[in-house]
Amino acid sequence: MERLRGIVWTWYLRALGARVGKNLRMRGSLDILVRDEASLRQVTIGDNVSFGGKTYLRLRRNGRIVIGDAVVTGTEVWFVAAKEATLQVGRNTKIGSYNIFNGGHGISIGDYCLIAAFVYLNSSDHRHDGPELIQDLGHTGAPIEIGKDVWLGGQVVVTQGVKIGMGAVIGAGAVVTGDIPPYKVAVGVPARVIKDRTESAREESLL
Template structure:
């Protein structure tokens, strides 16, 4: 009976790879070679949105990746952790070799709200998000609209990033603040 779980595990991998190939047939979704989707990943490009996954991108189980009207680019060899949500209505650019842990939320929009507005029908305020190369977003990090995170930065678990982060920074908190700077790895 130990053979059955191994067979189902292998079938799941094949089905995920097949699903990626089918989705990549759409003009709105492109993927470089060696990309992998785990089970139950939701990858969507609707209403003119586009998704581009660079070579070797890996998306873990139950992640929800959506480009509705917007553009979403994930650089080469980046990893998106399980249960993460990335939603673009404007533009989200994630660099190469990024590590996005589990339950991370990245959204380039907020609902409009205020007196006299029905929030569910008021539309959105959007601003692009840029995440540099070799960035690590810890578990349950939230990145809000209009933010740029410099390359080589590390964002601590549970942080909420509401402002731009300089390159090679260690950042923590709600709202996130720079704790310290890291040596520039590209200078070595």
């Protein structure tokens, strides 16, 4: 059934201009909203991608969504892109359920990442620097960059402008408001580095 759904959705997306690779698998449906001069021509889905349940694609103002080869997701995952920014997920990345990737100012996720459930990547925020209604003040933001082989634990929040280096590990429930260097383990609110990832490997080898 997953394969059949994938064939149907591949045909539909391609008919509307999206670039979709071979062997798309779908356990659920796509919920698509395109507005403000965006189009599905700005969506690219690689080969052997598997969406594990209902998946949301949101594009406006020429945002782009690029999902690499062999990406696997859970259910209720949101991909949001706007303002000519790109939300890009690298190949062989595994994404848990109930995640929101708000790429209003750009998000880049490297290859071979692990992203647990209930993770929120937020590259855009509402402005609140004036007396007007917050809804009327527009947005501010900066790109989020997540390197290759990064592991984000459950319920992690990453805020605008953050860079997480290759091989880093972010503990469950952390709120990442500043850059994390490569191969570091960070936890807490706000997230802080507690050790090197190589130290974790050495500790486990002694158990």
